[in-house]
Amino acid sequence: MVDSRMDPLSWLRKQLEGADVDLLREMVRTFAEMLMSAEADAVCGAPSGVPDPELVEHARRRRFTAEYKLRILTEAEAATRPGEVGALLRREGLYSSHLTKWRRQERRGCPRGAFPAARAQTGPSPGGR
Secondary structure (H helix, E strand, O other): OOOOOOOHHHHHHHHHHOOOHHHHHHHHHHHHHHHHHHHHHHHHOOOOOOOOOOOOOOOOOOOOOHHHHHHHHHHHHHOOOOOHHHHHHHHHOOOHHHHHHHHHHHHOOOOOOOOOOOOOOOOOOOOOO
């Protein structure tokens, strides 16, 4: 039992002096994580422990229609001022690699609007390459 007349700071100091180094390290780590989490919650205005509604539990690969790819490539090609393509990519939530892949598909002979769906590689090709 703790004496009600005892100074809490003195009691804590006495307990910490005899504590294991690993225990102290874990206490500091936990305290720092809780402090950073509380600070982030205060900045974002989100209550602690509530999951973000914008995050899904299991990510799913996005699929783009041929019409969408065509529209984006057309807009990107029409961009004339610096930063327009970057603004387009940010607005659509795309990466420059999407444009690169879609342009490559077009150069390989896919007519505009008829882009093939990407397929996963399951093993060596029939030609042994």
